Amino acid sequence: xxxxxxxxxxxxxxxxxxxxxxxxxxxxxxxxxxxxxxxxxxxxxxxxxxxxxxxxxxxxxxxxxxxxxxxxxxxxxxxxxxxxxxxxxxxxxxxxxxxxxxxxxxxxxxxxxxxxxxxxxxxxxxxxxxxxxxxxxxxxxxxxxxxxxxxxxxxxxxxxxxxxxxxxxxxxxxxxxxxxxxxxxxxxxxxxxxxxxxxxxxxxxxxxxxxxxxxxxxxxxxxxxxxxxxxxxxxxxxxxxxxxxxxxxxxxxxxxxxxxxxxxxxxxxxxxxxxxxxxxxxxxxxxxxxxxxxxxxxxxxxxxxxxxxxxxxxxxxxxxxxxxxxxxxxxxxxxxxxxxxxxxxxxxxxxxxxxxxxxxxxxxxxxxxxxxxxxxxxxxxxxxxxxxxxxxxxxxxxxxxxxxxxxxxxxxx
Amino acid sequence: xxxxxxxxxxxxxxxxxxxxxxxxxxxxxxxxxxxxxxxxxxxxxxxxxxxxxxxxxxxxxxxxxxxxxxxxxxxxxxxxxxxxxxxxxxxxxxxxxxxxxxxxxxxxxxxxxxxxxxxxxxxxxxxxxxxxxxxxxxxxxxxxxxxxxxxxxxxxxxxxxxxxxxxxxxxxxxxxxxxxxxxxxxxxxxxxxxxxxxxxxxxxxxxxxxxxxxxxxxxxxxxxxxxxxxxxxxxxxxxxxxxxxxxxxxxxxxxxxxxxxxxxxxxxxxxxxxxxxxxxxxxxxxxxxxxxxxxxxx
Numbered sequence: 001x002x003x004x005x006x007x008x009x010x011x012x013x014x015x016x017x018x019x020x021x022x023x024x025x026x027x028x029x030x031x032x033x034x035x036x037x038x039x040x041x042x043x044x045x046x047x048x049x050x051x052x053x054x055x056x057x058x059x060x061x062x063x064x065x066x067x068x069x070x071x072x073x074x075x076x077x078x079x080x081x082x083x084x085x086x087x088x089x090x091x092x093x094x095x096x097x098x099x100x101x102x103x104x105x106x107x108x109x110x111x112x113x114x115x116x117x118x119x120x121x122x123x124x125x126x127x128x129x130x131x132x133x134x135x136x137x138x139x140x141x142x143x144x145x146x147x148x149x150x151x152x153x154x155x156x157x158x159x160x161x162x163x164x165x166x167x168x169x170x171x172x173x174x175x176x177x178x179x180x181x182x183x184x185x186x187x188x189x190x191x192x193x194x195x196x197x198x199x200x201x202x203x204x205x206x207x208x209x210x211x212x213x214x215x216x217x218x219x220x221x222x223x224x225x226x227x228x229x230x231x232x233x234x235x236x237x238x239x240x241x242x243x244x245x246x247x248x249x250x251x252x253x254x255x256x257x258x259x260x261x262x263x264x265x266x267x268x269x270x271x272x273x274x275x276x277x278x279x280x281x282x283x284x285x286x287x288x289x290x291x292x293x294x295x296x297x298x299x300x301x302x303x304x305x306x307x308x309x310x311x312x313x314x315x316x317x318x319x320x321x322x323x324x325x326x327x328x329x330x331x332x333x334x335x336x337x338x339x340x341x342x343x344x345x346x347x348x349x350x351x352x353x354x355x356x357x358x359x360x361x362x363x364x365x366x367x368x369x370x371x372x373x374x375x376x377x378x379x380x381x382x383x384x385x386x387x388x389x390x391x392x393x394x395x396x397x398x399x400x401x402x403x404x405x406x407x408x409x410x411x412x413x
Numbered sequence: 414x415x416x417x418x419x420x421x422x423x424x425x426x427x428x429x430x431x432x433x434x435x436x437x438x439x440x441x442x443x444x445x446x447x448x449x450x451x452x453x454x455x456x457x458x459x460x461x462x463x464x465x466x467x468x469x470x471x472x473x474x475x476x477x478x479x480x481x482x483x484x485x486x487x488x489x490x491x492x493x494x495x496x497x498x499x500x501x502x503x504x505x506x507x508x509x510x511x512x513x514x515x516x517x518x519x520x521x522x523x524x525x526x527x528x529x530x531x532x533x534x535x536x537x538x539x540x541x542x543x544x545x546x547x548x549x550x551x552x553x554x555x556x557x558x559x560x561x562x563x564x565x566x567x568x569x570x571x572x573x574x575x576x577x578x579x580x581x582x583x584x585x586x587x588x589x590x591x592x593x594x595x596x597x598x599x600x601x602x603x604x605x606x607x608x609x610x611x612x613x614x615x616x617x618x619x620x621x622x623x624x625x626x627x628x629x630x631x632x633x634x635x636x637x638x639x640x641x642x643x644x645x646x647x648x649x650x651x652x653x654x655x656x657x658x659x660x661x662x663x664x665x666x667x668x669x670x671x672x673x674x675x676x677x678x679x680x681x682x683x684x685x686x687x688x689x690x691x692x693x694x695x696x697x698x699x700x701x702x703x704x705x706x707x708x709x710x711x
Contacts, residue, residue: 004511012500213495217556220462220489221512 001222005230009205010237022197023242027249033186034253051078052127053101057089059108066142067135079131081105105132184333184360187279190243191287191353192326196319198239198291199298200311205231206302206391207311215395224392225384232295239291240284247280282359285373290352292380294322300387303394325350329357336361345372348379414475415440415595416461416564421470423456430456432619433470438597438612440475440563443590445606445613445627446599447699449707453619454599455492458566461597462489474564485514488562492569494553498542502533505541506556513560520559527555531581547578554582558589565589567598571605583609603699613699617707631696638695639668639676645687653682659701665691669701 013019032039058064064083071079084092084104093104093115102124103116114128141151206228209215218227301314328350332341336358345355345368355372358364416438423431431453438444448454459465461472463479474482496505503524510520528537531551536544544552550573558565570586571579586609590596600606606613607627615623623630639656642665643649650656655671656679670676676694683689697705 001512004508008497008500008508012497209497212498213491213493214497215495216464216491216493217489217495217509217553218512220464220487220491221484 006234009234026246030250066139203298203302286352286356296383296387300390303391325353329353421467443596445610448616487564488557490567496541509556510559636694640693642691649686
């Protein structure tokens with residue numbers, strides 16, 4: 001019986017525009033993420049390939065030589081600067097405009113002014129500022145009588161190496177670390193979006209059955225729990241298929257990148273293809289458990305309303321709980337083993353997202369992971385029991401929405 | 414063998430919807446289930462089908478409780494019609510066949526048969542929401558009988574159907590009954606019940622008022638209806654005791670005769686009043702029985 005119901009709920013939605021559109025958007029996002037480094041490099045290259053042309057009016061007389069030195073040392077950047085005598089200042093800006101230069105730099109130590117026709121070009125401004133600062137530092141150092149070595153010494157900075165050591169003593173390299181952080185954000189967001197999207201689909205599916213009055217025919221033939229199970233499993237299968245399509249898209253993207261058709265400098269980057277299989281397994285486990293838990297609550301929500309339009313009023317609170325879990329998971333990223341993270345990774349309302357986030361970044365104690373999964377499984381069973389009861393009575397109730405007290409009475413019945 | 418409803422009672426909080434109701438239908442019969450609005454017909458049907466549990470009493474089919482038979486033995490057309498609006502007609506019928514235990518192949522074949530039988534061929538691939546109300550209703554009836562149930566329960570099956578489709582549905586019900594299916598349907602149209610049913614059950618305020626074979630119920634009531642047509646004074650009957658005027662038609666008057674009224678005396682008075690064009694003793698119509706038993710306000 002249940003397979004027939006699953007099939008109906010699956011096939012009636014899989015051909016629908018909302019499903020197809022969200023699937024395609026997801027594919028575009030994953031392909032886009034895969035090529036993001038390529039795109040970023042392209043833009044970065046486009047920027048540094050650009051040139052900077054400045055006229056400099058130096059009232060101090062000592063700044064320009066330092067700046068010319070610094071500009072000459074900048075390899076790979078096309079910088080052209082030209083000193084203009086102070087008495088020609090008034091004509092200089094006209095030259096900038098006529099020759100399409102970036103601007104005119106006025107230096108009257110300790111003041112600097114940059115006159116430009118394109119003040120909103122932050123890239124250009126940052127470039128100029130950077131150049132000016134470096135030149136000023138060099139000038140100051142020289143005036144203090146520091147040698148080149150002393151200068152290097154003064155400006156040497158510590159390179160803090162953050163190294164994560166796994167439980168087995170192996171080191172996780174920091175490149176993997178960055179990449180997996182971005183991945184974890186993406187996957188967390190997928191869990192969050194899917195719980196809400198597909199949970200709402202369950203609720204409105206149930207309400208639709210009620211409002212179209214098919215419910216009475218179905219309830220005469222099928223047990224309410226079977227009806228609910230069919231709906232949750234059918235819609236769950238939809239979401240898993242969507243994930244599978246997205247993962248496949250990501251894998252194909254990373255394979256294409258590895259094949260090197262787009263140049264060889266693309267090793268670093270973000271791709272689901274580089275994901276550890278164990279992380280993917282945790283993702284599936286926590287998504288499925290979280291979905292079952294929330295979907296049964298959504299189903300009960302759909303069962304107590306009479307019309308599809310009323311669904312939102314009832315399920316808003318469920319959606320807010322999911323959002324709370326998402327926020328808690330997000331905060332856990334900064335401290336995956338902190339108190340907030342540990343507690344919320346045990347509470348079934350938030351644990352699917354928080355424990356997953358902790359697993360991607362931190363290294364939670366196995367006992368905590370086990371407790372989290374166990375509590376979530378218990379909550380799934382409890383949620384199914386609760387919703388089955390509400391569903392059984394709610395599906396044939398029309399008209400006034402039951403009060404909380406009446407719902408409690410259903411539970412005892 | 415057939416359906417036995419024994420002493421069922423169903424209360425909703427402080428309202429007793431059905432109170433100690435008992436009746437029986439033999440296999441292959443068509444039973445008209447009558448009663449004014451709110452009499453408890455839908456509740457009784459839901460109890461028979463096991464959608465809701467009675468507080469007291471039991472329902473048996475062929476001597477065994479319903480739970481024994483599973484859910485395939487009956488077909489149900491609820492009063493609140495409903496289908497999945499987005500599903501194509503043929504897929505929907507196949508789906509209903511499947512949840513009633515048919516294999517996919519059987520469900521497909523029967524769906525095709527009923528689409529044909531109800532002349533829905535041109536809508537086969539159309540979504541349910543694109544069908545007219547009458548066609549949706551035929552689709553739903555088809556969904557209720559697609560698995561050839563032994564017991565068919567239809568709540569107001571004729572409401573909303575035009576005369577052509579009403580005739581088509583009547584044919585189908587008679588066919589089903591001849592094939593051995595027991596049919597129970599409720600209706601407000603007494604003429605349809607009289608035409609189709611051998612047996613009736615009449616309930617009022619959750620209690621049984623009348624049940625049994627329609628013919629014997631009627632003859633049991635006696636020929637108490639008198640129709641007299643007279644060309645002349647229409648007031649002749651006022652001097653006679655025991656006559657109640659039921660209807661005044663252009664060409665005749667209709668009376669109910671009380672006990673001890675001699676029709677010959679009535680005829681004599683009528684002849685005295687003028688030329689008698691019609692004189693007829695008849696059994697009451699179901700309509701009249703209904704009104705008499707549950708009150709004109711129903």
